[in-house]
Amino acid sequence: xxxxxxxxxxxxxxVVSLAAAACSDADxxxxxxxxxxxxxxxxxALALDESLxxxxxxxKDDAIAVTSALxxxxxxxxxxxxxAETYGKSGGATKTELIGLAxxxxxxxxxxxxQGVLHIKNPNSQTQFVxxxxxxxxxxxxxxxxxxxxxx
Amino acid sequence: xxxxxxxxLLQLIALASQLAPVVISEIEGIKAQGGKTADxxxxxxxxxxxxxxxxxxxxxxxxxxxxx
Numbered sequence: 001x002x003x004x005x006x007x008x009x010x011x012x013x014x015v016v017s018l019a020a021a022a023c024s025d026a027d028x029x030x031x032x033x034x035x036x037x038x039x040x041x042x043x044x045a046l047a048l049d050e051s052l053x054x055x056x057x058x059x060k061d062d063a064i065a066v067t068s069a070l071x072x073x074x075x076x077x078x079x080x081x082x083x084a085e086t087y088g089k090s091g092g093a094t095k096t097e098l099i100g101l102a103x104x105x106x107x108x109x110x111x112x113x114x115q116g117v118l119h120i121k122n123p124n125s126q127t128q129f130v131x132x133x134x135x136x137x138x139x140x141x142x143x144x145x146x147x148x149x150x151x152x
Numbered sequence: 153x154x155x156x157x158x159x160x161l162l163q164l165i166a167l168a169s170q171l172a173p174v175v176i177s178e179i180e181g182i183k184a185q186g187g188k189t190a191d192x193x194x195x196x197x198x199x200x201x202x203x204x205x206x207x208x209x210x211x212x213x214x215x216x217x218x219x220x
Contacts, residue, residue: 025190032193039200046207053211064215071208078201085194 027146028088031098034142035081038105041135042074045112048128052120062119066129069115073108073136080105080143095147102143109136 049066052058058066080101086092116129188196 029190029193032190032197036193036197036200039197039204042204043200046204046211050207050211053215060215064212067208067211067215071205071212074201074204074208078205081194081197081201085191085198088190 024088030146031084031087031143034139034146035084038077038136038139041132041139042070042077044135045129045132046070048125048132052122052125057122057125058120065119066115069112073105073112076105076108099144099147102140102147106140109133109140
């Protein structure tokens, strides 16, 4: 019986380790996809911003405020991205660190939303901008759910 | 309507259906079918982030350039 316990224990440990690694890989992929979605949300908002400027639907000062807010969001997104890439790797970012970065990112998106509502006067353009911000917020929702172990 | 505007409208129509995280997770599923690894997706995101940064800086530079 004593001889049998060690191989069984070793087998159980291997199975548990493989399961843990699989979860980590799945979480990492979800993080990568949400990271990519977030970046594409910023890309779309920038395209809209550029279009508003070209069509003279936004004043220069308003455009500077919106573009600056987008730059801030993208830079914080970049900081999150650099650390998130290391998640699941030896010595990489921890969930706690990433949650902290995601919280900062979330606050910057709220500011961006306010800037858009305040500075984009054209109602249709404002709706489109809010939709682009909603994509970022949706991606943040996925990130937070993965990092807090809430599933998706 | 110029092609850039059409492209933007198409993107925004797509965005309108992405408001709920559950829809984004479906898009994730579609992307997963593409067979990309997490590292490849992170690499794509990195390229988009760098391009966003360059574009935002360019827009700001253009806005701050005095016009005649």
